[in-house]
Amino acid sequence: xxxxxxxxxxxxxxxxxxxxxxxxxxxxxxxxxxxxxxxxxxxxxxxxxxxxxxxxxxxxxxxxxxxxxxxxxxxxxxxxxxxxxxxxxxxxxxxxxxxxxxxxxxxxxxxxxxxxxxxxxxxxxxxxxxxxxxxxxxxxxxxxxxxxxxxxxxxxxxxxxxxxxxxxxxxxxxxxxxxxxxxxxxxxxxxxxxxxxxxxxxxxxxxxxxxxxxxxxxxxxxxxx
Amino acid sequence: xxxxxxxxxxxxxxxxxxxxxxxxxxxxxxxxxxxxxxxxxxxxxxxxxxxxxxxxxxxxxxxxxxxxxxxxxxxxxxxxxxxxxxxxxxxxxxxxxxxxxxxxxxxxxxxxxxxxxxxxxxxxxxxxxxxxxxxxxxxxxxxxxxxxxxxxxxxxxxxxxxxxxxxxxxxxxxxxxxxxxxxxxxxxxxxxxxxxxxxxxxxxxxxxxxxxxxxxxxxxxxxxxxxxxxxxxxxxxxxxxxxxxxxxxxxxxxxxxxxxxxxxxxxxxxxxxxxxxxxxxxxxxxxxxxxxxxxxxxxxxxxxxx
Ligand SMILES: Nc1ncnc2c1ncn2[C@@H]1O[C@H](COP(=O)(O)OP(=O)(O)OP(=O)(O)O)[C@@H](O)[C@H]1O
Ligand SMILES: [Mg+2]
Numbered sequence: 001x002x003x004x005x006x007x008x009x010x011x012x013x014x015x016x017x018x019x020x021x022x023x024x025x026x027x028x029x030x031x032x033x034x035x036x037x038x039x040x041x042x043x044x045x046x047x048x049x050x051x052x053x054x055x056x057x058x059x060x061x062x063x064x065x066x067x068x069x070x071x072x073x074x075x076x077x078x079x080x081x082x083x084x085x086x087x088x089x090x091x092x093x094x095x096x097x098x099x100x101x102x103x104x105x106x107x108x109x110x111x112x113x114x115x116x117x118x119x120x121x122x123x124x125x126x127x128x129x130x131x132x133x134x135x136x137x138x139x140x141x142x143x144x145x146x147x148x149x150x151x152x153x154x155x156x157x158x159x160x161x162x163x164x165x166x167x168x169x170x171x172x173x174x175x176x177x178x179x180x181x182x183x184x185x186x187x188x189x190x191x192x193x194x195x196x197x198x199x200x201x202x203x204x205x206x207x208x209x210x211x212x213x214x215x216x217x218x219x220x221x222x223x224x225x
Numbered sequence: 226x227x228x229x230x231x232x233x234x235x236x237x238x239x240x241x242x243x244x245x246x247x248x249x250x251x252x253x254x255x256x257x258x259x260x261x262x263x264x265x266x267x268x269x270x271x272x273x274x275x276x277x278x279x280x281x282x283x284x285x286x287x288x289x290x291x292x293x294x295x296x297x298x299x300x301x302x303x304x305x306x307x308x309x310x311x312x313x314x315x316x317x318x319x320x321x322x323x324x325x326x327x328x329x330x331x332x333x334x335x336x337x338x339x340x341x342x343x344x345x346x347x348x349x350x351x352x353x354x355x356x357x358x359x360x361x362x363x364x365x366x367x368x369x370x371x372x373x374x375x376x377x378x379x380x381x382x383x384x385x386x387x388x389x390x391x392x393x394x395x396x397x398x399x400x401x402x403x404x405x406x407x408x409x410x411x412x413x414x415x416x417x418x419x420x421x422x423x424x425x426x427x428x429x430x431x432x433x434x435x436x437x438x439x440x441x442x443x444x445x446x447x448x449x450x451x452x453x454x455x456x457x458x459x460x461x462x463x464x465x466x467x468x469x470x471x472x473x474x475x476x477x478x479x480x481x482x483x484x485x486x487x488x489x490x491x492x493x494x495x496x497x498x499x500x501x502x503x504x505x506x507x508x509x510x511x512x513x514x515x516x517x518x519x520x521x522x523x524x525x526x527x528x529x530x531x
Contacts, residue, residue: 122279123316123375127330127382128306137329142320218320220364 008184009193019176020197026090026162026172027201030097031155037098038105045110056106063103069164072096076168093165097158104154112147113139145216152209156202163198173197229288230255230386230418231276231308236285238271245271247442248285253386256416260429260450263439264465269422270313272439273388276420277305290385306334309379313391315371317363323350323374324359327381335382349381350374353407369400373407380411386418387411393425401425408432426469430454438462 009016044056063071076092079085086092116139124134144151166175177194181187229252238246245268253259261269274280276287278294278301287294289304318326327346331337337345350356353373363371372392379387392408393401405428411417412432423429429436429450436453438446438461446459457463 117314117316119312119314119316120318123310123312123318124330125302126277126279126305126310126312127378128302128304128334129330130302133333137333138318142318145320218364219362220366221319221362 002185004189005184005186006189008180008186008189012180012184015176015180016173016193016197019171019173020201022090022171023159023162023173023198024201026094026097026165026170027155027159029094030101030162031158033094033098034101034105034154034158035151037102038107038109041102041106042109042113045106046113060103060106063100064107068096068100068161069167071100072164072168075099089165089168089170092168093162093170097162097165100161101154101158104157105151108147108150108154109143111150112143112145115146116142142218145213145218148209148213148216152206152213155205155209159201159205160198228255228291229253230290231420232288233272233276234286234288236272236275236287237283238268238275238280239283245442246275246282249442249444251437251444251447253418253420255385255418258412258419258421258432258434259437260433260435261420261422261437261439262424262426262429262465262469263445264468267439268442269439270390273310273390273420273422276388277308277310279310302334306330306382307384308386308388309382309384310388310390311372311375311379311392313395315363315368315375315395317371317375317378319363322360322362323355323366323377326363326374327378330378331381345381346377349377352380352411353377354403367400368396369403372396372404376404376407376411380415380417384417386420389419389421389423391422391424393423424469426454426466438465440465 041056041059044052045060047053047056072093075096076086076089079092086095120138120142121134124138125131129137162172163174166172166178169175171179173194177190181190184190231251231253233249233251236246236249236251237244249268249272251272261272263269271280275282276289278287282295289308292299292304294301294304317323318329321329324343324346327349328337328339328342331342331345332339347356347359350359353376355370355373355377358366358370358374361370363374366374376387376392389408393404396404405425408419408421409428409432412419421429421432431450433450435447436450437444438453438457438459440461446453446457446462453462454466457466
């Protein structure tokens with residue numbers, strides 16, 4: 001048994017923080033792009049046009065039904081073969097993660113919209129509001145509230161799954177940890193520390209979103225005081 | 226004679242191969258209060274929802290102020306903004322306060338500036354007696370209060386007509402009165418054109434200018450309330466009315482609970498005279514009916530005509 005050497009943590013602290021920062025950046029960007037993409041694809045998914053809804057349903061099934069790792073490799077290694085140059089491993093990772101998250105978030109959004117009783121839309125339409133006005137002012141604000149717990153789940157998953165881009169050489173937190181542990185021969189110490197950092201990220205995300213949930217809870221409805 | 230504001234011409238509506246409306250011809254005149262009654266499933270809601278195109282008619286058409294609502298060049302949103310609807314389940318926007326429920330469409334549809342919209346919304350809430358509930362969310366209001374907000378939401382739009390689809394049938398019995406009073410008051414003070422689907426026969430008789438009876442997708446009889454309620458011509462109208470009254474009678478807490486005991490209910494203030502139909506027919510229950518019926522058919526004060 002090799003002695004635990006915790007002193008490597010302060011020693012490599014800057015490197016850990018660089019990895020952590022990149023992980024946060026990757027997660028935040030792909031969550032945001034996935035959120036926007038999810039709303040767009042989710043809107044198409046509930047379209048009355050069978051072609052449009054069929055297309056978006058194929059998108060969702062494709063990304064949900066294949067490993068994220070394969071999607072990352074496909075973007076990084078596969079696209080250049082088709083003549084589509086991807087700027088860097090980081091960009092390839094962001095594309096794959098965002099596109100994947102958009103598929104999941106499209107389903108979350110659709111579920112949120114479909115949880116809103118039909119009467120809400122009908123009441124808005126019966127006052128003369130257009131379909132888009134009714135969606136934007138009546139249905140979506142309520143749908144997003146209802147979908148918040150599911151979004152929280154997806155955001156936490158994204159933080160953890162961002163570690164997969166280490167496989168194409170993006171020097172985020174997990175790859176940083178792996179390199180440091182190889183260099184120092186202290187895998188236990190390093191990996192525990194990396195795990196703690198991930199936990200801090202996911203735990204604070206879930207706390208923040210809990211706060212948002214409470215803050216935007218509709219008075220007089222379930223979940224409000 | 227006033228001009229029709231809403232006119233249904235040979236209106237048909239089918240869901241899949243189930244024909245729900247089988248050719249409705251109906252004219253609603255400006256300032257008229259029309260009450261639609263009829264058994265469950267007869268197509269009353271569907272008829273209202275075809276009027277503002279929440280349901281698209283399968284055949285026939287609806288004219289609003291003379292314009293064919295299904296014509297390509299008609300802005301259906303403009304039509305709906307002038308012909309609002311009050312729903313059985315209120316359908317208030319759950320994430321908005323009472324005030325915001327009212328200002329939303331004013332701002333989005335009528336493009337009223339926010340400040341003015343708030344003034345109009347406050348006025349509308351005053352009208353329905355909810356001055357102090359501006360900032361309450363629907364989930365914090367009773368059913369009766371929610372329905373009054375929903376009515377205020379329509380009133381603030383200053384529509385030409387309001388369609389009411391069983392506005393009180395989702396309410397606890399003790400809350401029905403406050404909502405009916407608001408509708409009654411609206412009819413008396415504004416002369417607003419109203420089409421009301423309801424099972425509240427006392428209200429129908431009191432407020433309606435005309436009663437329309439539907440059965441199985443067709444209008445089987447229409448006329449002034451004293452004619453329909455007192456001396457209906459159609460046999461199915463009689464059967465329907467008798468059944469409705471029987472149900473009300475069974476729920477009546479004043480109805481004697483002991484066999485052989487007959488209580489005479491409080492004397493009603495009947496303005497329309499004794500209901501004739503029940504004298505011709507078998508009484509709805511085997512106790513002395515006229516007192517009870519008189520109470521349900523009776524009402525206080527008619528609608529003031531201007
Ligand atoms: N969206 C729909 N899809 C399929 N069938 C429908 C739909 N809406 C109504 N129906 C059917 O149409 C018939 C008439 O319904 P409608 O709601 O108009 O009756 P109603 O007279 O309002 O009855 P109630 O007094 O119970 O409200 C019913 O048999 C109902 O099942
Ligand atoms: Mg109905």
